[in-house]
Amino acid sequence: xxxxxxxxxxxxxxxxxxxxxxxxxxxxxxxxxxxxxxxxxxxxxxxxxxxxxxxxxxxxxxxxxxxxxxxxxxxxxxxxxxxxxxxxxxxxxxxxxxxxxxxxxxxxxxxxxxxxxxxxxxxxxxxxxxxxxxxxxxxxxxxxxxxxxxxxxxxxxxxxxxxxxxxxxxxxxxxxxxxxxxxxxxxxxxxxxxxxxxxxxxxxxxxxxxxxxxxxxxxxxxxxxxxxxxxxxxxxxxxxxxxxxxxxxxxxxxxxxxxxxxxxxxxxxxxxxxxxxxxxxxxxxxxxxxxxxxxxxxxxxxxxxxxxxxxxxxxxxxxxxxxxxxxxxxxxxxxxxxxxxxxxxxxxxxxxxxxxxxxxxxxxxxxxxxxxxxxxxxxxxxxxxxxxxxxxxxxxxxxxxxxxxxxxxxxxxxxxxxxxxxxxxxxxxxxxxxxxxxxxxxxxxxxxxxxxxxxxxxxxxxxxxxxxxxxxxxxxxxxxxxxxxxxxxxxxxxxxxxxxxxxxxxx
Amino acid sequence: xxxxxxxxxxxxxxxxxxxxxxxxxxxxxxxxxxxxxxxxxxxxxxxxxxxxxxxxxxxxxxxxxxxxxxxxxxxxxxxxxxxxxxxxxxxxxxxxxxxxxxxxxxxxxxxxxxxxxxxxxxxxxxxxxxxxxxxxxxxxxxxxxxxxxxxxxxxxxxxxxxxxxxxxxxxxxxxxxxxxxxxxxxxxxxxxxxxxxxxxxxxxxxxxxxxxxxxxxxxxxxxxxxxxxxxxxxxxxxxxxxxxxxxxxxxxxxxxxxxxxxxxxx
Numbered sequence: 001x002x003x004x005x006x007x008x009x010x011x012x013x014x015x016x017x018x019x020x021x022x023x024x025x026x027x028x029x030x031x032x033x034x035x036x037x038x039x040x041x042x043x044x045x046x047x048x049x050x051x052x053x054x055x056x057x058x059x060x061x062x063x064x065x066x067x068x069x070x071x072x073x074x075x076x077x078x079x080x081x082x083x084x085x086x087x088x089x090x091x092x093x094x095x096x097x098x099x100x101x102x103x104x105x106x107x108x109x110x111x112x113x114x115x116x117x118x119x120x121x122x123x124x125x126x127x128x129x130x131x132x133x134x135x136x137x138x139x140x141x142x143x144x145x146x147x148x149x150x151x152x153x154x155x156x157x158x159x160x161x162x163x164x165x166x167x168x169x170x171x172x173x174x175x176x177x178x179x180x181x182x183x184x185x186x187x188x189x190x191x192x193x194x195x196x197x198x199x200x201x202x203x204x205x206x207x208x209x210x211x212x213x214x215x216x217x218x219x220x221x222x223x224x225x226x227x228x229x230x231x232x233x234x235x236x237x238x239x240x241x242x243x244x245x246x247x248x249x250x251x252x253x254x255x256x257x258x259x260x261x262x263x264x265x266x267x268x269x270x271x272x273x274x275x276x277x278x279x280x281x282x283x284x285x286x287x288x289x290x291x292x293x294x295x296x297x298x299x300x301x302x303x304x305x306x307x308x309x310x311x312x313x314x315x316x317x318x319x320x321x322x323x324x325x326x327x328x329x330x331x332x333x334x335x336x337x338x339x340x341x342x343x344x345x346x347x348x349x350x351x352x353x354x355x356x357x358x359x360x361x362x363x364x365x366x367x368x369x370x371x372x373x374x375x376x377x378x379x380x381x382x383x384x385x386x387x388x389x390x391x392x393x394x395x396x397x398x399x400x401x402x403x404x405x406x407x408x409x410x411x412x413x414x415x416x417x418x419x420x421x422x423x424x425x426x427x428x429x430x431x432x433x434x435x436x437x438x439x440x441x442x443x444x445x446x447x448x449x450x451x452x453x454x455x456x457x458x459x460x461x462x463x464x465x466x467x468x469x470x471x472x473x474x475x476x477x478x479x480x481x482x483x484x485x486x487x488x489x490x491x492x493x494x495x496x497x498x499x500x501x502x503x504x505x506x507x
Numbered sequence: 508x509x510x511x512x513x514x515x516x517x518x519x520x521x522x523x524x525x526x527x528x529x530x531x532x533x534x535x536x537x538x539x540x541x542x543x544x545x546x547x548x549x550x551x552x553x554x555x556x557x558x559x560x561x562x563x564x565x566x567x568x569x570x571x572x573x574x575x576x577x578x579x580x581x582x583x584x585x586x587x588x589x590x591x592x593x594x595x596x597x598x599x600x601x602x603x604x605x606x607x608x609x610x611x612x613x614x615x616x617x618x619x620x621x622x623x624x625x626x627x628x629x630x631x632x633x634x635x636x637x638x639x640x641x642x643x644x645x646x647x648x649x650x651x652x653x654x655x656x657x658x659x660x661x662x663x664x665x666x667x668x669x670x671x672x673x674x675x676x677x678x679x680x681x682x683x684x685x686x687x688x689x690x691x692x693x694x695x696x697x698x699x700x701x702x703x704x705x706x707x708x709x710x711x712x713x714x715x716x717x718x719x720x721x722x723x724x725x726x727x728x729x730x731x732x733x734x735x736x737x738x739x740x741x742x743x744x745x746x747x748x749x750x751x752x753x754x755x756x757x758x759x760x761x762x763x764x765x766x767x768x769x770x771x772x773x
Contacts, residue, residue: 056722078725086723093716096663096724098639101517105735109646112729119735122517135517138639140666158725309677335681341712342674343682345704359683415708429682 001193036214085155101135145176238450254485258285293489333437360433566627
């Protein structure tokens, strides 16, 4: 169904091929997983399979890629799109319309289908994926799992013979990930060829029939899923774990185990929505705390409330016993948001980190001036202390570049980096402030095993220096290797002022 | 842009939701676009203050059906401030250079009347029409792809751009930058960099992503789009358009009675 024979592909203006000598076959009713470290050529493989290389990206293609027996280089892209559908990491990027129904209908309308057939295709896709009630919903209001369903429904409504899934679980919670695994089984049973490209492996055991591991543009290992249980292979190739125990139930409750950060009587509701936090109070210790909860439970909202990006309806915040206004917490801490593109401004990676260090120093001067807390934050390039332990952390540009494996990219423009590199850079910028409170929102969604462990080590090191690290993540592997405790949402009103002397003082 | 007409809805619930809103939200996007177009032609050809005053009153009533009277009041207050500044400057110029004859206040009123009329009709369109409704309207016009695609992409890009602007400003806050007028004055180059670099790159990336999305949806398979639903205009739409036409005709009548001197600045 999907066949690559001795394929070498070079992007325009590139001196080296992105992939070389690649041969791979995915038969009808078969699912194949392709994994490997960042930059190994997985994305190029996806673009070769769906025809974007060479039709959209141009470049030089040697060897042959065929979909359902048709050579991609000689078949128009709109024909290929009907034969092989592609689901991207962020499905929102592939949405053209703004409501679910229109999005599913769009491809049919563009192809000039009979209106009655288009309507029937929309209704059938909606029924199959259980999204009939969402047809009028804006795509911006959907959860990540729902977006994935809509994108899949849109692709499958065209009746493709093969499906390519590009890091499909990067933004999914574990439950939506399992649902996707079931969907892949159903596609296989329907005789479809499925190619999955992903860093996360555990969810594909028992789902895929074969695994190929890529490195430096080549296939270096091939076999069934059991090859991924080889620790040496995973270490050598920077892969993630093949089996992950779900740590969400095992992690102890964070609230009440320490008094570094206290939130009292938090109330908040989205506009026209029900109250998300109803007088919630909790005390958090130093260490890494996983913020857990279903989609829509308010994990990201809580992070935004604590940093003043959303305004609390009511509530009080205390850091180490000192009252802090939420919009001032950022003077003591950092939040790293999901979308990296919006967070990079400077001309080089080094300048980006230097600017964050300088902004952190200015913030520290501000809070010292406010007298909220004694602080001795130094100027850029010097070393400073943080938290309560007195340990020093990486605070110069060079320290951070080394810590996040960005030293070789120091002079590159931040916007020219790959997704994983950008993700490491924004975390480095967040840590440049030597924060007492560090909030990370899905920091490892597109990272391979090596870089995920690198970020995990940095997070653990920040916690060891005395920071309160709040980790909002669906990444079970990251949660299991970093978290000391969990803050579970929805927050009940558990810790009354009587139970928490700290909050009682505050009150 | 907000929710609007209901005949572009997929589910009974969606249509019921649209029906529950005010008249302006229930008008078809094409009707509101036609009213805006008619309004812009009228303000170009009419210059009689009485005719423009009639259209201003009618357009204000039209915009007030939105129920956003505070916003309308604020916008009109802004126009009133601009008008006062203009009057003041004209008067000062006359005092400084007596040879310059003073402009009659009624004549100076004309450009502001035009501005206020356009504000009313455009606000009514923008605040009551979903971007998706605009896209559906463009679709129903069955334009050739070479016209439809750039227009649709432009309209489709609006919410993404608004979201990008919001996220960039949030990011600056999280990084510790306080971008306010004083910061802009003190660090103009840094401000430009902080505000525009991410937006430019996001725009380029969004363009790339939309291009890929369009290619993978089968762009180029046919030369014209075939909408799956025909959106019919309701009676209220025809009534609104007829009303708008009648008002413009009345305005032209008033202008003719006062002596035609159409067009021009004043």
